[in-house]
Amino acid sequence: MSREVAAIKTPAPVVKPLEAVLQSLLRLPQLVKIHQPNNKILRENVDVFKEALRAMWKEGPSEISIRSHRGRLYLGNAKYNPPSAMTVTVQKLMEFFEARGFFGFKLAAKDDLSDEDIVSFIKTVNLCQTREKPGAWLDESLAGSWAKPIVDSDFKIAFVFANDSEGNAKGRPLIWNSGTKTFAAKARRSYSRALAVITNVQERIREGDTVSLAKSRRVVQDMVESLFQEEKLLLNLSTIRDYDDYTATHSVNVGILSMCLGKRLGLSKVSVVTLGLAALFHDLGKVDVPIELIRKTTKFTREEYDTVKNHSLYSVSRILQINADHKLKTKLLQAPFEHHLGVDLGGYPASNRHAPVSLFGRIVAIADHYDALTSSRSYRPVPMNPEQALDTMTSVSGTALDPLLLKVFINMIGIYPIGILLVLDTREIAMVAETPPDAIDARPTAFLLYRDDNTIIKGDLVNLSDLDENGKFKRNILRCFHPTDFGINASDILL
Numbered sequence: 001m002s003r004e005v006a007a008i009k010t011p012a013p014v015v016k017p018l019e020a021v022l023q024s025l026l027r028l029p030q031l032v033k034i035h036q037p038n039n040k041i042l043r044e045n046v047d048v049f050k051e052a053l054r055a056m057w058k059e060g061p062s063e064i065s066i067r068s069h070r071g072r073l074y075l076g077n078a079k080y081n082p083p084s085a086m087t088v089t090v091q092k093l094m095e096f097f098e099a100r101g102f103f104g105f106k107l108a109a110k111d112d113l114s115d116e117d118i119v120s121f122i123k124t125v126n127l128c129q130t131r132e133k134p135g136a137w138l139d140e141s142l143a144g145s146w147a148k149p150i151v152d153s154d155f156k157i158a159f160v161f162a163n164d165s166e167g168n169a170k171g172r173p174l175i176w177n178s179g180t181k182t183f184a185a186k187a188r189r190s191y192s193r194a195l196a197v198i199t200n201v202q203e204r205i206r207e208g209d210t211v212s213l214a215k216s217r218r219v220v221q222d223m224v225e226s227l228f229q230e231e232k233l234l235l236n237l238s239t240i241r242d243y244d245d246y247t248a249t250h251s252v253n254v255g256i257l258s259m260c261l262g263k264r265l266g267l268s269k270v271s272v273v274t275l276g277l278a279a280l281f282h283d284l285g286k287v288d289v290p291i292e293l294i295r296k297t298t299k300f301t302r303e304e305y306d307t308v309k310n311h312s313l314y315s316v317s318r319i320l321q322i323n324a325d326h327k328l329k330t331k332l333l334q335a336p337f338e339h340h341l342g343v344d345l346g347g348y349p350a351s352n353r354h355a356p357v358s359l360f361g362r363i364v365a366i367a368d369h370y371d372a373l374t375s376s377r378s379y380r381p382v383p384m385n386p387e388q389a390l391d392t393m394t395s396v397s398g399t400a401l402d403p404l405l406l407k408v409f410i411n412m413i414g415i416y417p418i419g420i421l422l423v424l425d426t427r428e429i430a431m432v433a434e435t436p437p438d439a440i441d442a443r444p445t446a447f448l449l450y451r452d453d454n455t456i457i458k459g460d461l462v463n464l465s466d467l468d469e470n471g472k473f474k475r476n477i478l479r480c481f482h483p484t485d486f487g488i489n490a491s492d493i494l495l
């Protein structure tokens with residue numbers, strides 16, 4: 001009873017058990033370092049962790065597995081899509097694991113779990129940092145304990161495969177290749193860092209805090225380095241849209257697509273960094289648009305649309321508030337201001353200007369169009385596939401979008417490049433073989449792929465332009481992947 005009264009007086013923010021567990025895993029090592037075991041703050045935090053664990057054990061499996069894999073966090077075998085408030089915690093937690101040479105934790109249900117059990121676990125985790133092989137040391141030290149580090153890199157995410165004509169599953173699903181620290185992993189890491197940085201910038205701005213440009217700049221510089229080494233990786237990452245937070249993902253994708261286009265146009269590295277930052281911040285002003293409007297699924301009224309249209313102007317004033325070198329800041333203003341302005345000077349913000357839209361403005365407009373069309377939005381849950389998107393964009397070439405830059409962009413996206421993996425609406429996975437000259441809407445031919453034990457089997461060559469008896473396409477493309485995501489060498493399949 002008394003607890004209920006206290007809860008009414010000071011309502012605590014509602015934190016889900018999983019979120020509390022993740023926050024605790026990050027917070028407790030620090031608290032244990034600075035406080036004595038009987039310290040009040042430490043005890044309270046241990047309590048939160050304990051209660052959250054109990055709630056999770058009660059609701060779910062008796063062993064909680066939290067693992068970082070290729071820049072994403074997994075709970076068991078399921079990908080965890082963090083709400084925006086958790087993005088930074090998740091990113092830091094993954095960096096915490098990585099710095100200690102393991103992938104995560106397994107926390108097995110323990111009926112009589114005590115505060116001491118928790119403190120001793122966290123102390124051991126802290127100690128591992130001083131060891132030569134922290135992951136292996138921790139694994140040995142916690143052997144038989146309720147909490148253990150995950151040290152094996154063997155992690156499988158299964159895909160469901162099509163049945164053969166008799167209805168039997170053909171082979172076993174493909175798995176993600178795991179563990180290897182490839183260049184792809186580096187690109188992936190810089191992608192999720194960018195996501196965390198932009199989420200943090202948006203949050204701090206919303207709360208009225210001062211934001212500095214340093215972190216965003218570092219992360220963009222990182223991406224530009226990746227880009228100048230291997231363009232395709234980042235480009236493909238920007239087309240894999242499995243993050244929850246639309247605005248943050250959109251900002252990062254528009255950043256990447258703009259930088260790729262900038263590089264194609266022969267801009268210098270320094271210019272590409274500036275372009276990337278401007279693109280990353282193009283929709284920053286959306287923090288000033290009421291969230292109900294951003295999430296609205298039905299048509300806007302005229303007043304509502306006018307409010308939404310203000311976001312380009314708001315972006316400019318938000319960028320002005322960022323703590324940064326004045327000269328650089330002025331270079332970041334134009335593209336966000338112009339990103340909804342057509343080359344015909346239609347669009348918004350409306351003005352009497354005659355000056356043409358700047359190069360950065362025209363680049364960001366193309367990237368913005370493409371990402372908006374190919375991702376699901378509150379008002380359009382089913383996104384367009386690349387060819388539909390490029391088609392739609394071609395229809396506004398010369399009015400909204402710069403025709404020449406659009407050509408370069410279409411060339412760059414290459415719709416379905418040879419060797420790319422496709423996930424089809426039949427749940428099959430296929431590898432693009434070629435795009436025949438008579439293809440409908442650039443639909444390629446592709447080899448179906450199957451898995452038998454550890455071998456990838458090349459299946460039939462199918463033509464994605466093929467129609468069924470009702471005149472509909474037999475197969476449609478849902479998503480594209482880089483073959484290295486599955487540990488596949490394109491040349492092994494195609495040559």
Ligand SMILES: [Fe+2]
Nearest residue numbers: 282283339340
């Ligand atoms: Fe916008």
Ligand SMILES: [Fe+2]
Nearest residue numbers: 250282283368
């Ligand atoms: Fe946008």
